[in-house]
Structures are given as C-alpha cells and as structure tokens.
Amino acid sequence: MTNSAALLVVLITAVVLVGAALLIALWLAPRSYNPLKGEVYECGIPTRGTSWMQFRVGYYLFAILYLVFDVETVMLFPWAVSMREMGPGGLFGVAFFLIVLALGLAYAWRKGALKWK
Amino acid sequence: MNIFLQYILLGVAILVAYAVLALILIYVERKVCGFFQCRIGPNRVGPWGVFQSVADMVKILLKELVHIDKADHVLFRMASFFVIIGSICTFAALPFARGVQAIDFNVGIFYVLAVSSLGVVGILLAGWSSNSKYSMIGAMRSGAQLISYEISSGLSLMTIVVLSGTMQLSEIVEQQSDLWFIFRGHVPACIAFLCYLISGHAETNRGPFDMPEAESELTSGYHTEYSGIQFGFFYLAEYLNMFIVAAVASTMFLGGWQPLHIPGLDGFNAVMDFIPGIVWFLGKTFFCVFLALWIRWTFPRLRIDQLLSLEWKVLMPICLVNLLLMAVVVIW
Numbered sequence: 133m134t135n136s137a138a139l140l141v142v143l144i145t146a147v148v149l150v151g152a153a154l155l156i157a158l159w160l161a162p163r164s165y166n167p168l169k170g171e172v173y174e175c176g177i178p179t180r181g182t183s184w185m186q187f188r189v190g191y192y193l194f195a196i197l198y199l200v201f202d203v204e205t206v207m208l209f210p211w212a213v214s215m216r217e218m219g220p221g222g223l224f225g226v227a228f229f230l231i232v233l234a235l236g237l238a239y240a241w242r243k244g245a246l247k248w249k
Numbered sequence: 250m251n252i253f254l255q256y257i258l259l260g261v262a263i264l265v266a267y268a269v270l271a272l273i274l275i276y277v278e279r280k281v282c283g284f285f286q287c288r289i290g291p292n293r294v295g296p297w298g299v300f301q302s303v304a305d306m307v308k309i310l311l312k313e314l315v316h317i318d319k320a321d322h323v324l325f326r327m328a329s330f331f332v333i334i335g336s337i338c339t340f341a342a343l344p345f346a347r348g349v350q351a352i353d354f355n356v357g358i359f360y361v362l363a364v365s366s367l368g369v370v371g372i373l374l375a376g377w378s379s380n381s382k383y384s385m386i387g388a389m390r391s392g393a394q395l396i397s398y399e400i401s402s403g404l405s406l407m408t409i410v411v412l413s414g415t416m417q418l419s420e421i422v423e424q425q426s427d428l429w430f431i432f433r434g435h436v437p438a439c440i441a442f443l444c445y446l447i448s449g450h451a452e453t454n455r456g457p458f459d460m461p462e463a464e465s466e467l468t469s470g471y472h473t474e475y476s477g478i479q480f481g482f483f484y485l486a487e488y489l490n491m492f493i494v495a496a497v498a499s500t501m502f503l504g505g506w507q508p509l510h511i512p513g514l515d516g517f518n519a520v521m522d523f524i525p526g527i528v529w530f531l532g533k534t535f536f537c538v539f540l541a542l543w544i545r546w547t548f549p550r551l552r553i554d555q556l557l558s559l560e561w562k563v564l565m566p567i568c569l570v571n572l573l574l575m576a577v578v579v580i581w
Contacts, residue, residue, distance in 0.1 A: 135352050135353060135354050137256070138259060138341070138351045138352045139338065139341075139352050141256045141259050141260050141351075142259075142260070142263055142337060142338055142341040142351060142352065143334060143338060144260065145259075145260040145263050145264055145337065146330075146333050146334040146337040146338065147330060147334065148260075149264060149267075149333060149337070150329055150330050150333050150334075150482060153310065153478050153481075153482070154314075154326075154329075154478065154479070156310055156478075157310055157311075157312070157314055157477055157478040157479075158314065160310065160311055161310075161311055161312055161313045161314060161477060162313050163313060163314075164313070165316065167318075169315060169316075170315075170316055170317060170318035170319075171317075171318070172317060172319060172320075172379070172380055172381040172474060173381055173383065173468065173473055173474060174381070174382065174383075179319075182319070182380060183379075183380050183381055183382045183384070183385045184377075184380065187385075187389060188389070190393075191389050191392065191393050194393045194396070194397060194557065194561075195392075195393070195396065197561070198396040198397060198399075198400065201400045201565070202396075202399065202400060202403070205362075205400065205403040205404065205407065208404075208407060208572075209356075209359055209407060209410065209416065212407050212410040212411045212416075213410060213414060213415060213416055214414075215411050215414065215576060215579065215580070216414055216579070216580075219580065220580060223573075223576050223577070223580060226573075226576070227573055230569055230572075230573065233569075234566075234569065237561070237565075237566075241561075241562070246557070246558060246561050246562065247554075248553065248554030248557065248558075
C-alpha cells in the first residue's frame, strides 16, 4: 500500500467517524425546541448584538509574525536534511539568514508589536 | 478485491486504535487528576471505574445537539470535521512498532507538523461560527497561541532533523537503536526536548496554557455553544493531541519503539531486546503524557500576554540559537 493511498484511507476514515457519530446522535438523541434554547449563551442575560465584529489588532500582528517565521521553518527543513553534505558553508549561509530574521523580530519587539496593550 | 480489503482493514484499525486510546487517556487523566487532588477519581463503573469513560461516551452520543438560531450552521458542523481530521491524520503517521505505521512519508516529521496545524482551522471556525462572544474570544486566543507555539515546536523538532539528517520517522527511530537522540545529541538535544515539551503542551490547549477555554472567565472558550457529540469531538481531539505530542516527543527524542541500549553492556542490551517495541513505545509515550498531566495539575493558568511573551521572547530565541548550536555540534 502506498503512502498516499493510506493517507486517503485515513482521511476517509476521519470523515466517516465524524459523520457516523453525528448521524447516530441525530437519530438517537432527543430533540426539543423553544426560542430561548436557540439563543447564544451569554451569562443568562438576553444576547446583545452579534459577535461578528471588529477585533483586537494584536492578534493580527502575531499572525503576521507567525507567517514570517513559519515560512522560515519551511525553508530551513531542506537545509536541516542536507546539512552534512553542505558543511560549514551552508551553516554560515543559514546563520546569516537567521540573523536577518532575528533582526526582524528585534524590530517588531522594539516597535511594541509583542506587547499586549 | 484484496487491496480493497486492505484499505478497509487499515481504516478499521486506525479507528479502533484511536477510540480505544481516547478512552484510556480520558480514564488516565481523571484518575491521575484525582490522585493529584487527594481524591480517588472514578470508582463506580466497573472495577476501579475503568468503564467510566465508556459509559460517558455512550451518554454523550445520546445527548441532544442544541440548535443555535444565529450560528453559521455549515461552518458550525464543519469545525468538528477539521479538528478530527487533523488529529487522525497525524495519529496515522506515528510509528508504533517496527513496521506498524500507516503513513510513512519521507518527509514524515514535516507532514506531522503540517497536518497537526489543521486543528487551528477547526478551532477558529468553531469560534467564528458560534456567533457567541465567549467562543469568539476563546477562538482568537487559541489561534494566537497555537500558531505561536507551532514555531518553537517546529524549530525544536528541526534540531533533531539536523542531527539525524532525515525527516522519515521510521528512519529516525531506526537510527536510535544504539543510543537515543536525547543522549547522543549532547546539550542541544536536551534543550530541544524541554522546548518541545513546553510548546507541545501549549499546542494541546491544556494545563497552565488553557487560556482559550479558561472556564472561570470564558465558560469554555471556543466550544461554549457545542453540545452532545459535537462537543465530544473537541474533547476527543484534545486528548488525542496530547497523546500525539507525547508520541512525537518519544519518537524524536526518546527512541520511539527502540529499547534502552547502553553501548558496551551487551548482556543488559540483550535483556532489553526481549521487551517488544510496542511496549517501549507506549511506555515512553505514557511517561510523557504523565508529565503533561503533572504540569497541568500543578501550575496556575497564565495570562494571554504572559503566554505570548513566553513564546516570542523566550522560547523562540532559545530554539533558534539551539538549532545553530546543534548544527555546529554535528559539523565539528
């Protein structure tokens, strides 16, 4: 069995597990409805407004920083595998790459992007 | 026909292993938690309460799925699919013993990192689609936390890739037959192990890092509006993610299913070889799970800003320097 076939089987298994359990629950579980039950929970007081609104910008800054460093991780993995063949030259290249990134982190830190205001 | 049968067998095997491990983990968690708090824990259903989690599973299947009027229903249902798919696909890549591994890509550890982050999508969808303030805040916090800690867990696993020179999980375990990586990798491997334990623990949304579902302020975070089996999926994925993190830690650092070998002591090594690989794997993994539970029931919860500054100002710089240190150690 090839790996991709196995991955496909596992994916289908996951979907079947969730789907089957949902169907069983819909079939067996009791159901009743009243307007208050359909309300969103808010400490017992009537819900005010929607929660689909503008959100704190701090999360967005962290998401951008994450993007930078996650792409960096993706780029470093090939180097990590072939590091022995590349030797010291590769290491210096990667060290330079990391220093540039660290400067970016230092800039964000200095600008207060890491601070929770 | 034959290949078709194989596929079905694989699916059933994964499903059974997943469900049984989830039941065991939930029981272990409740029992260990009981002992940490000087209680007995579950003790009514079956001897020592071992059937408690089975009974709970049946109960949760029979509970009503409450219909939320203002929710985005398609996304609301889809969220649990994403969470479970992320955790089962990662689970299938774990090497349980020699040859007992469903998916063995040559980019194995990269695959594990990539697929396990699918859970974030599910959690964000759950929080967004519920249209509840608690869910929204919980999901946002959870998203920020999961993506932040993913960086340092990726970097600490990369430290081991530098040492082993391969990303294939079976190959990595094979290389540790004479000495586990945590012993062979000098200081950098130990630092990476600690960093991975911390960031992996944070990625499971548990313990002192359970900001997203801080029950004293957010009711239960991103799954506030979920009921019945839909809540059960989040619960299931949370426990299995704890197992997956522990299993990856034991595969990468503690030798996976390889027995404990000390170079030079041939008699000792021969005795250790008699213990089957699956026992070693589960033993190490449950040791890591126990560490996670210990941390969970010992430390108080962090604040969201403390949590993020721990990652960005402490863990990630340490991991970056550690990666270079490991490269230097391997080259010279």
